Amino acid sequence: MSNxxxxxxDYKDRHGNPSDSSIxxxxxxxxxxxxSWRRRGLKEPPDRDLLxxxxxxxxxxxxxxxxxxxxxxxxxxxxxxxxxxxxxxxG
Numbered sequence: 001m002s003n004x005x006x007x008x009x010d011y012k013d014r015h016g017n018p019s020d021s022s023i024x025x026x027x028x029x030x031x032x033x034x035x036s037w038r039r040r041g042l043k044e045p046p047d048r049d050l051l052x053x054x055x056x057x058x059x060x061x062x063x064x065x066x067x068x069x070x071x072x073x074x075x076x077x078x079x080x081x082x083x084x085x086x087x088x089x090x091g
Contacts, residue, residue: 002041003069003079008034011058027053042073 001009012018020038021031029050045051045066055065071077 002037002073004042004065004073005034005037007058007060007065007069008054023057027057029053042070045070045074045076 008020008023011023020034024031024034027050033046033050046054051065051070052062055062058065067077072079
């Protein structure tokens with residue numbers, strides 16, 4: 001599941017499972033937007049204003065929505081663990 005949808009679904013779980021359509025309208029976008037994210041994922045990060053509205057609605061930091069969700073989901077940031085390098089004790 002996408003990180004952005006995980007934030008939305010967490011909100012839904014905590015607030016009586018409002019519909020994706022009602023959330024979409026509350027953040028100023030068409031109901032099809034969240035439905036599209038669920039079906040197709042994110043190819044590009046959503047518009048900045050939409051992400052700001054979503055962060056405000058979810059009561060989550062904007063940086064969390066952008067960096068930890070939208071950019072990772074769109075493949076702009078790699079969230080895989082970074083390999084650790086062995087330190088040499090010689091020296």
